[in-house]
Amino acid sequence: MTAPLTVLTVLTGFARALREAGVAADGARLTTAVEALAAAGAGEPYWPLRISLCAEPDDLPTFDALFDAWFRSARPPVPNVPRGTARQLALARPLLAETNAGDGADPADDPLRTAAAGNEVLRHRDLAELSDAERDEVHRLVALLAPRVGTRRSQRRRPGGRERIDLARTVRRMLRDGGEPGELRYQRRRRRPRRLVLLIDVSGSMAPYADSLLRFAHAAVRVAPTSTEVFTMGTRLTRVTRQLRLRDPQLALAAAGRAIPDWSGGTLLGEALRAFLDLWGQRGTARGAVVVLASDGWERGDALLLGEQMARLARLAHRVVWVNPHRGKSGFAPVTAGMMAAMPHLDALVAGHSFDALRQLVEVISNA
Amino acid sequence: MPDRSTLDTPAVLDSPTDVAAALDRVGYLPDPGIATAAFLAIRMQRPLFLEGDPGVGKTALAVALAQITGATLVRLQCYEGIDASQALYDWDFPRQILHLRAAGAGGGDAGGPASGADTEALEASLYQRRFLVARPILQALETTPSVLLIDEIDRADDEFEAFLLEVLADNAVTIPELGTIRAERAPLVVLTSNRTREVHDALKRRCLYHWLAHPQFAREVEIVRRHVPEAAQRLARDVAAVAGALRDADLLKPPGIAESIDWTRALHVLGARSLDAETATVTLGAAIKYHEDQVRVQRDLLPDLLERLG
Numbered sequence: 001m002t003a004p005l006t007v008l009t010v011l012t013g014f015a016r017a018l019r020e021a022g023v024a025a026d027g028a029r030l031t032t033a034v035e036a037l038a039a040a041g042a043g044e045p046y047w048p049l050r051i052s053l054c055a056e057p058d059d060l061p062t063f064d065a066l067f068d069a070w071f072r073s074a075r076p077p078v079p080n081v082p083r084g085t086a087r088q089l090a091l092a093r094p095l096l097a098e099t100n101a102g103d104g105a106d107p108a109d110d111p112l113r114t115a116a117a118g119n120e121v122l123r124h125r126d127l128a129e130l131s132d133a134e135r136d137e138v139h140r141l142v143a144l145l146a147p148r149v150g151t152r153r154s155q156r157r158r159p160g161g162r163e164r165i166d167l168a169r170t171v172r173r174m175l176r177d178g179g180e181p182g183e184l185r186y187q188r189r190r191r192r193p194r195r196l197v198l199l200i201d202v203s204g205s206m207a208p209y210a211d212s213l214l215r216f217a218h219a220a221v222r223v224a225p226t227s228t229e230v231f232t233m234g235t236r237l238t239r240v241t242r243q244l245r246l247r248d249p250q251l252a253l254a255a256a257g258r259a260i261p262d263w264s265g266g267t268l269l270g271e272a273l274r275a276f277l278d279l280w281g282q283r284g285t286a287r288g289a290v291v292v293l294a295s296d297g298w299e300r301g302d303a304l305l306l307g308e309q310m311a312r313l314a315r316l317a318h319r320v321v322w323v324n325p326h327r328g329k330s331g332f333a334p335v336t337a338g339m340m341a342a343m344p345h346l347d348a349l350v351a352g353h354s355f356d357a358l359r360q361l362v363e364v365i366s367n368a
Numbered sequence: 369m370p371d372r373s374t375l376d377t378p379a380v381l382d383s384p385t386d387v388a389a390a391l392d393r394v395g396y397l398p399d400p401g402i403a404t405a406a407f408l409a410i411r412m413q414r415p416l417f418l419e420g421d422p423g424v425g426k427t428a429l430a431v432a433l434a435q436i437t438g439a440t441l442v443r444l445q446c447y448e449g450i451d452a453s454q455a456l457y458d459w460d461f462p463r464q465i466l467h468l469r470a471a472g473a474g475g476g477d478a479g480g481p482a483s484g485a486d487t488e489a490l491e492a493s494l495y496q497r498r499f500l501v502a503r504p505i506l507q508a509l510e511t512t513p514s515v516l517l518i519d520e521i522d523r524a525d526d527e528f529e530a531f532l533l534e535v536l537a538d539n540a541v542t543i544p545e546l547g548t549i550r551a552e553r554a555p556l557v558v559l560t561s562n563r564t565r566e567v568h569d570a571l572k573r574r575c576l577y578h579w580l581a582h583p584q585f586a587r588e589v590e591i592v593r594r595h596v597p598e599a600a601q602r603l604a605r606d607v608a609a610v611a612g613a614l615r616d617a618d619l620l621k622p623p624g625i626a627e628s629i630d631w632t633r634a635l636h637v638l639g640a641r642s643l644d645a646e647t648a649t650v651t652l653g654a655a656i657k658y659h660e661d662q663v664r665v666q667r668d669l670l671p672d673l674l675e676r677l678g
Contacts, residue, residue, distance in 0.1 A: 024572075026568060029573060032414070036576070039407075039411045039412050040384065041383065047400060050401070051578050052408075056579055160449055177462055177465065179461060245660070248618055286447050
């Protein structure tokens with residue numbers, strides 16, 4: 001009975017390693033794995049184990065890596081990993097190569113940990129002070145963010161729940177049953193994603209941050225393509241939603257860059273905001289939406305106009321969030337004329353100067 | 369494993385290799401992963417949870433499994449708002465009423481109150497098996513052997529999952545008025561999901577999980593040839609190569625195997641023996657289903673890919 005015990009010990013350890021790496025290989029799945037191995041008989045354990053221990057495509061790369069580390073047998077080449085996962089893996093790789101070159105001490109978890117540590121440092125660094133390589137890495141991380149707004153109750157209803165009686169369906173059912181009163185049918189409100197509007201200042205003073213913020217916007221558009229709108233503000237207003245719908249961040253950013261005529265120019269925030277509200281916001285884009293304005297508040301135009309437009313926006317929108325990259329620096333006070341004018345109309349003022357600050361922004365947005 | 373009876377199947381399915389051969393015979397070309405997953409699902413009597421991009425052959429696998437085990441395929445297509453009365457059973461109310469009316473008419477005195485015993489007997493006669501409309505799950509439990517395909521479970525609500533969990537756990541349905549209907553032999557359950565929503569882990573934990581990947585080039589050529597045997601070998605190879613490359617191009621909807629087959633068929637109908645720019649462009653709609661993707665493929669990707677085909 002020693003042999004099965006050894007197999008069991010190895011499997012338990014393997015499952016624990018998987019769990020630590022975030023795979024859902026719990027006790028029930030471990031039992032399944034033991035049964036599966038018994039059922040499959042002698043031979044390659046890769047497929048029986050993968051089929052019983054994994055629960056989603058994101059588990060597969062981790063499983064493959066750990067399987068190699070634990071069993072080290074030649075496993076069949078896996079045709080291709082699911083798309084999302086492949087991308088994530090590719091994202092983690094470049095930093096690995098830099099920090100972990102020539103060091104193969106603990107193949108099981110070392111690379112992951114090193115990458116995590118490297119990212120940890122980058123997370124808090126100001127985007128304006130990053131080297132090109134570091135900025136690339138942060139951009140990869142930004143692409144993984146999923147800024148998603150909560151839902152709102154829609155006017156439409158759908159069957160289910162106990163919210164209120166669905167008269168039409170109840171009566172239709174009754175008619176079908178020859179007029180006999182039958183079971184009551186219920187309906188409940190459908191929930192729709194709330195709209196997210198991102199207004200990004202692309203003037204000269206925002207230049208170090210605008211690129212990352214647009215990438216953030218791209219991530220938001222990818223999560224909810226139909227309920228996210230992105231505009232850039234400089235001396236004029238430009239809608240870049242359509243450009244950002246391209247899936248590839250590089251292509252999308254390039255397309256947006258071509259569309260924005262006033263990149264790194266001056267700022268007429270008030271004018272641009274008025275244009276947004278007149279052309280889009282008032283007609284519905286801003287209504288009941290979560291509006292995120294990213295700007296440092298350096299207003300070249302009339303701060304009074306900006307104040308008025310902010311008040312208008314606050315009345316239309318569900319929440320107004322201002323992202324000011326300087327907010328994250330010590331000694332920040334909202335003293336620029338634009339900021340002063342806007343302050344009374346904001347629901348939240350957040351930083352946006354580092355990856356970590358952008359991640360916090362995701363939270364603010366999702367709780368809005 | 370508690371001693372549940374194993375399926376005595378028409379084909380000998382004693383190993384993943386046997387299953388692979390059997391699937392091959394009914395026109396489904398499996399890779400070792402699929403064969404192992406199918407084998408384990410049959411042997412361990414566990415539900416098989418299949419995920420993968422649309423068009424990789426999840427549903428087709430369930431159909432093929434039914435064929436090789438000689439079972440009847442019962443399909444339950446999930447949708448938003450589906451509930452027990454559409455998945456499990458429903459009383460045929462109009463027929464029950466008709467039955468009551470008929471009994472009333474036969475009884476003679478329509479106005480007078482019937483005696484207690486009569487009413488009770490009449491009531492009991494309403495809840496017979498013949499007034500029960502079996503929906504897919506009950507059908508599958510009553511048919512032996514059967515393969516129950518629960519398609520696109522991610523479209524249903526999570527309450528439905530909880531309910532499904534209950535049925536899958538004991539392979540029996542309890543109808544308050546009639547009693548428990550138990551499957552003579554548990555159906556082979558195949559669940560598919562397109563991952564539009566995360567399915568609850570409690571349900572997944574009961575299942576064997578298999579992620580269906582797009583096939584590798586050689587296997588895709590084989591599959592296409594299998595489905596469109598009349599098409600030229602060269603054409604099948606070209607289509608598989610281009611489709612494979614397009615899958616890595618990050619399209620909104622990458623072409624699945626189903627699209628490769630359609631595309632090959634369309635090209636063949638037009639008389640093409642290989643893929644060239646002109647025919648590829650006019651038939652692109654068979655493979656690429658979004659306008660944005662079509663524009664991108666036509667303008668940026670296709671010329672390059674065709675050149676590489678040589």
